Amino acid sequence: MPVGTLASVKGVPQDVLEELGVQILLGNTYHLYLRPGVETVRKMGGLHGFMAWDRAVLTDSGGFQVFSLNELRKVTEEGVTFRSHLDGSSHFFSPESAMAAQIGLGADIIMAFDECTEYPASRERARESMELTLRWAERSKKYFEAHKHEVPWKSGQPSAISRQELQIPPPRLRSGLASRLGENARDDNHREGTKHCPLVADHRQLLFGIVQGGMDRELRRESVLRTVEIGFPGYAIGGLSVGEPRELTREIVESTLEHLPADKPRYLMGVGTPEEIAEYALMGIDMMDCVLPTRAARHGLLFTSQGKVSIKQAQHAQDESALDPACGCRVCGRYSRAYLRHLYASNELLAQVLNTVHNLSFYLDTMRGVRERIRTGAPA
Amino acid sequence: MPVGTLASVKGVPQDVLEELGVQILLGNTYHLYLRPGVETVRKMGGLHGFMAWDRAVLTDSGGFQVFSLNELRKVTEEGVTFRSHLDGSSHFFSPESAMAAQIGLGADIIMAFDECTEYPASRERARESMELTLRWAERSKKYFEAHKHEVPWKSGQPSAISRQELQIPPPRLRSGLASRLGENARDDNHREGTKHCPLVADHRQLLFGIVQGGMDRELRRESVLRTVEIGFPGYAIGGLSVGEPRELTREIVESTLEHLPADKPRYLMGVGTPEEIAEYALMGIDMMDCVLPTRAARHGLLFTSQGKVSIKQAQHAQDESALDPACGCRVCGRYSRAYLRHLYASNELLAQVLNTVHNLSFYLDTMRGVRERIRTGAPA
Numbered sequence: 001m002p003v004g005t006l007a008s009v010k011g012v013p014q015d016v017l018e019e020l021g022v023q024i025l026l027g028n029t030y031h032l033y034l035r036p037g038v039e040t041v042r043k044m045g046g047l048h049g050f051m052a053w054d055r056a057v058l059t060d061s062g063g064f065q066v067f068s069l070n071e072l073r074k075v076t077e078e079g080v081t082f083r084s085h086l087d088g089s090s091h092f093f094s095p096e097s098a099m100a101a102q103i104g105l106g107a108d109i110i111m112a113f114d115e116c117t118e119y120p121a122s123r124e125r126a127r128e129s130m131e132l133t134l135r136w137a138e139r140s141k142k143y144f145e146a147h148k149h150e151v152p153w154k155s156g157q158p159s160a161i162s163r164q165e166l167q168i169p170p171p172r173l174r175s176g177l178a179s180r181l182g183e184n185a186r187d188d189n190h191r192e193g194t195k196h197c198p199l200v201a202d203h204r205q206l207l208f209g210i211v212q213g214g215m216d217r218e219l220r221r222e223s224v225l226r227t228v229e230i231g232f233p234g235y236a237i238g239g240l241s242v243g244e245p246r247e248l249t250r251e252i253v254e255s256t257l258e259h260l261p262a263d264k265p266r267y268l269m270g271v272g273t274p275e276e277i278a279e280y281a282l283m284g285i286d287m288m289d290c291v292l293p294t295r296a297a298r299h300g301l302l303f304t305s306q307g308k309v310s311i312k313q314a315q316h317a318q319d320e321s322a323l324d325p326a327c328g329c330r331v332c333g334r335y336s337r338a339y340l341r342h343l344y345a346s347n348e349l350l351a352q353v354l355n356t357v358h359n360l361s362f363y364l365d366t367m368r369g370v371r372e373r374i375r376t377g378a379p380a
Numbered sequence: 381m382p383v384g385t386l387a388s389v390k391g392v393p394q395d396v397l398e399e400l401g402v403q404i405l406l407g408n409t410y411h412l413y414l415r416p417g418v419e420t421v422r423k424m425g426g427l428h429g430f431m432a433w434d435r436a437v438l439t440d441s442g443g444f445q446v447f448s449l450n451e452l453r454k455v456t457e458e459g460v461t462f463r464s465h466l467d468g469s470s471h472f473f474s475p476e477s478a479m480a481a482q483i484g485l486g487a488d489i490i491m492a493f494d495e496c497t498e499y500p501a502s503r504e505r506a507r508e509s510m511e512l513t514l515r516w517a518e519r520s521k522k523y524f525e526a527h528k529h530e531v532p533w534k535s536g537q538p539s540a541i542s543r544q545e546l547q548i549p550p551p552r553l554r555s556g557l558a559s560r561l562g563e564n565a566r567d568d569n570h571r572e573g574t575k576h577c578p579l580v581a582d583h584r585q586l587l588f589g590i591v592q593g594g595m596d597r598e599l600r601r602e603s604v605l606r607t608v609e610i611g612f613p614g615y616a617i618g619g620l621s622v623g624e625p626r627e628l629t630r631e632i633v634e635s636t637l638e639h640l641p642a643d644k645p646r647y648l649m650g651v652g653t654p655e656e657i658a659e660y661a662l663m664g665i666d667m668m669d670c671v672l673p674t675r676a677a678r679h680g681l682l683f684t685s686q687g688k689v690s691i692k693q694a695q696h697a698q699d700e701s702a703l704d705p706a707c708g709c710r711v712c713g714r715y716s717r718a719y720l721r722h723l724y725a726s727n728e729l730l731a732q733v734l735n736t737v738h739n740l741s742f743y744l745d746t747m748r749g750v751r752e753r754i755r756t757g758a759p760a
Contacts, residue, residue, distance in 0.1 A: 007722065011391075011729035015710065036697065036722040043698050044718055052714045317416065318423050330395065334432045338424055342387065342416040349391035352729055 001026045001058060001289040002360055006035060007051040010294055011353040012360070014053050020329075020357070021364050024056035024108075026289040029101050030065030033091075034084055038104040046106020046152040058109040058289070061098045061140075061210075064238070064269070067116045075115065077132070095139035099147065103205065106152045111236060112140035114210040119242045126214030130223050133212045133238075137230050144207045151205055208234040208267060215248055217255045224259040234265035234287075241270040250279075257284045274303050274366045281370040293363045297355035300344045303362045309337075311355065316341040329361035381406045381438060381669040382740055386415060387431040390674055391733040392740070394433050400709075400737070401744050404436035404488075406669040409481050410445030413471075414464055418484040426486020426532040438669070439487040441478045441520075441590075444618070444649070447496045455495065457512070475519035479527065483585065486532045491616060492520035494590040499622045506594030510603050513592045513618075517610050524587045531585055588614040588647060595628055597635045604639040614645035614667075621650040630659075637664045654683050654746045661750045673743045677735035680724045683742045689717075691735065696721040709741035 002009050002017070004025040009017060017025070027047055032038070036050075044050035047057045063080075066073055070082040079094030093101075095113040102110035113136050117129040209232035213219035227235060237256050240249050253268060260266050267287035268280055277288050293303065300312045304324035309316075311323070319337040331340075331354045343351035372378070382389050382397070384405040389397060397405070407427055412418070416430075424430035427437045443460075446453055450462040459474030473481075475493040482490035493516050497509040589612035593599035607615060617636050620629050633648060640646050647667035648660055657668050673683065680692045684704035689696075691703070699717040711720075711734045723731035752758070 006726045006728055007719070008728045008730045011733060013710075013730065013733060014714065035726045036718075040698055040718065040722070044700060044716065049700075050716075050719055050722075052716070052719065318420055320424060320429075330393075334394065336424065336430075336432070338416075338420065339387070339430055339432065342420070342430075346386045346415045348386055348388045349729070349732055350388045350393065353391060353393060353733060 001287065002363075003028075003289055003291045003294060004051070004057075005031050005291075007032060007041070007047055009356070009360070010298065011349075011356050014051065016357060017053075017360075018055070020360055021368070022055065022360070024058060024287075025053065027057055027059045027105065027107060028065055029059045029062035029098065029105060030069070030093075032059070032105055033062060033101050034086055038101045042104040042106065042152045046104075048106065048153070056109070057107040058287075059102050059105050059107040059111065060269070061111040061113040062093050062101065063098070063111075063114045064116050066093055067118070075132075077135075079113075080115075095136040096143040099140050099143040099207075103144070103147055103150050104152065107205065109206045109208060109234065110144075112137045112207060112209050112232070114212060114238055116242065117212055117214045117239045119215065119239075119244045121214050123214070123216055123219070126212075126216055126219055129214070130212045130219055133210065134223070134226050134230075137209050137227055137232075141207060141209075141230055141232070144205075148205055148207075206233045208232050208236050208265070210236045210238040210269075211256060211260070212239045213256075214239060215244060215252055217252070220252060220256045221259050224256060228261060232264070234267060235260050236267040236269050236287075237285075238269050240268070241272065246276075253280060253285070254283060274363060277363070278366055278370050281367065282373070293359035294356050297359040298352045300351070300355065302340075302355060303359055311337065311340050311344050311351075313341070323358060324362070327358065327362060327365070329358050331355075331358040331361070381667065382743075383408075383669055383671045383674060384431070384437075385411050385671075387412060387421070387427055389736070389740070390678065391729075391736050394431065396737060397433075397740075398435070400740055401748070402435065402740070404438060404667075405433065407437055407439045407485065407487060408445055409439045409442035409478065409485060410449070410473075412439070412485055413442060413481050414466055418481045422484040422486065422532045426484075428486065428533070436489070437487040438489040438667075439482050439485050439491065440649070441491040441493040442473050442481065443478070443491075443494045444496050446473055447498070455512075457515075459493075460495075475516040476523040479520050479523040479587075483524070483527055483530050484532065487585065489586045489588055489614065490524075492517045492587060492589050492612070494592060494618055496622065497592055497594045497619045499595065499619075499624045501594050503594070503596055503599070506592075506596055506599055509594070510592045510599055513590065514603070514606050514610075517589050517607055521587060521589075521610055521612070524585075528585055528587075586613045588612050588616050588645070590616045590618040590649075591636060591640070592619045593636075594619060595624055595632055597632065600632060600636045601639050604636060608641060612644070614647060615640050616647040616649050616667075617665075618649050620648070621652065626656075633660060633665070634663060654743060657743070658746055658750050661747065662753070673739035674736050677739040678732045680731070680735065682720075682735060683739055691717065691720050691724050691731075693721070703738060704742070707738065707742060707745070709738050711735075711738040711741070 001024050002022055005028045007027055032041060041047060041050045048054055066080050066082045069085045073080050073082040079092055081090060081092050083090055098113035114133040115129050117126050209227040209230060211220065211223045211227055213223040237253060240252060265286045266284060268285045269289060271277060271280060271288050271290055280288060300310060302309045302311055302323060305326040316337040321337055322332040323337055323340060324332050340354060381404050382402055385408045387407055412421060421427060421430045428434055446460050446462045449465045453460050453462040459472055461470060461472050463470055478493035494513040495509050497506050589607040589610060591600065591603045591607055593603040617633060620632060645666045646664060648665045649669065651657060651660060651668050651670055660668060680690060682689045682691055682703060685706040696717040701717055702712040703717055703720060704712050720734060
């Protein structure tokens with residue numbers, strides 16, 4: 001999932017995202033709550049109407065940004081008091097208000113309000129934090145069940161996911177959701193040429209739970225079991241990529257996956273490099289989001305089939321070759337490294353646009369390759 | 381002509397410019413000379429190769445930027461010593477070096493090196509400045525004639541203009557160039573559906589002269605006659621839009637046009653608003669360039685069929701309507717004012733991209749309307 005923090009993937013128009021084959025975008029509740037505000041988005045028909053995007057959207061709960069952008073936050077049982085990074089104004093998120101915000105934003109998939117445990121944390125602190133996240137998960141679900149009908153979609157309009165045709169839907173995600181949906185799943189999987197993914201047949205949002213537990217395998221196992229007991233249509237692994245070594249991330253992902261139900265989507269939050277997302281997908285992760293492709297692009301760091309390229313380097317100044325001759329994106333098909341280097345070195349807006357388009361293309365190609373490998377059973 | 385200062389129309393990929401129907405772009409020699417440098421562009425096959433743009437390009441001579449961006453410039457008979465606005469380094473432009481730079485950049489149309497007379501200026505100062513521009517015009521032409529074969533286009537490759545198909549070529553420009561080209565003009569004007577504009581049939585650059593003379597009608601007349609005596613395939617009116625009242629601009633344009641040969645393209649530099657460019661075109665101007673549509677877009681000022689819109693205003697925050705319902709561009713076709721306002725207020729990159737696409741579309745539509753009026757003889 002490319003990250004569209006403020007209802008925009010920075011620098012890339014929605015039609016280009018469609019051409020790239022983006023199936024689902026992530027929006028950040030914390031940022032959207034501050035600008036333009038939930039009420040504005042709700043009145044415009046939710047994120048789909050507001051940003052003119054009829055494919056799927058997922059919003060995070062706001063918890064991660066509250067924890068990562070606010071040093072002065074105050075956590076109580078009730079929720080989190082925090083200050084806006086924009087103007088210092090004081091705000092409060094609880095499981096209930098975070099659900100209300102996400103229902104108003106109207107994404108297809110929304111996330112339970114959790115506490116992202118910091119790294120490093122003692123076992124005691126990790127347990128306390130996990131217990132809080134579990135209590136908040138219950139409250140999130142309770143509020144969601146009571147208010148999910150308040151979603152701003154127009155009456156009778158199917159959710160973006162239910163209308164979306166995926167050329168190669170991730171098998172795990174498809175089978176998981178098909179079994180979950182049971183008799184609700186419409187049998188329109190066999191239109192000519194494409195497969196239809198009936199993720200949501202009844203026009204509702206989906207609320208996913210989030211597993212925490214720090215870097216402790218036993219706590220992670222407990223977090224999974226108790227979150228599954230609450231019951232969600234999908235589960236995220238949170239609290240990783242927070243500064244820990246990569247081997248530890250992998251180890252925790254692997255051990256957490258052992259306990260997560262295989263018939264529900266499994267979403268690893270906030271990863272990763274192209275190599276990592278391929279690896280995690282082959283381990284069994286169905287969904288991921290990361291700012292890396294878009295943020296790195298804006299800093300001139302480009303991912304290619306030959307490895308990373310820092311386009312600002314003088315060695316590219318007169319290089320007529322494509323950024324990545326193996327890449328089929330419109331940037332690699334048209335422009336030279338020399339031109340991309342010039343745009344970046346001259347601080348031209350187009351540098352950020354083209355670099356982002358390429359990096360997203362590379363990431364989406366990476367995932368298309370992973371799906372193909374899963375589909376054909378080819379070795380990793 | 382949209383302005384692509386550094387070989388890029390800020391924020392807009394070349395394929396979008398093509399879709400918008402852009403026929404010719406302007407590049408700034410001063411800026412390109414500093415970054416990425418003429419030698420780099422030359423090695424990449426000139427601006428066409430460097431920026432992957434096979435439609436027409438025009439470069440200015442560098443004179444205007446040297447005068448407008450450099451308070452410490454020193455003008456002598458030989459040329460102008462100036463300091464880079466980037467790093468303060470010292471540089472020198474003469475008619476010869478400005479021609480060498482423009483030949484290296486390889487645009488289809490290049491401009492003589494002139495002195496842009498400041499406003500206000502005494503009659504004596506305006507005459508001195510005009511005389512200098514005339515001597516520099518002779519030197520520009522002399523250098524150009526001796527070196528025009530050094531253009532970086534690949535052997536046998538026609539210039540962008542000669543290959544360009546214009547749906548509705550400006551009649552004055554077309555007839556002017558057709559008569560100028562005489563027997564060189566290929567008779568391929570009648571391909572199905574489109575008209576071909578054989579501006580340059582022999583693969584060469586065109587060097588245009590520039591008329592100066594301050595705000596004095598008599599000096600302007602003299603400047604025209606003596607510039608035409610030197611002889612160029614097209615003529616620009618320079619030294620306007622430098623701070624004088626708009627009525628004075630119009631008056632000088634009108635009186636200068638009386639003397640310019642009607643069978644050569646007449647290019648008014650650095651104008652204007654949508655109303656102004658339509659007015660000047662109907663007065664007989666064939667070509668114009670201006671940063672206004674692109675620069676205003678980046679500041680949230682948008683041109684519409686209902687007048688100017690400042691998209692940052694709170695009144696648009698929940699406005700679901702299109703920016704300009706009468707506009708057929710991809711921005712007005714997809715996004716609401718509320719979304720455009722949010723992008724701008726949140727300082728999102730996409731604001732600059734979408735705003736620029738719309739403003740360019742509006743300008744190009746304006747000129748398409750003008751051409752249609754000229755073609756059909758409809759009243760202004």
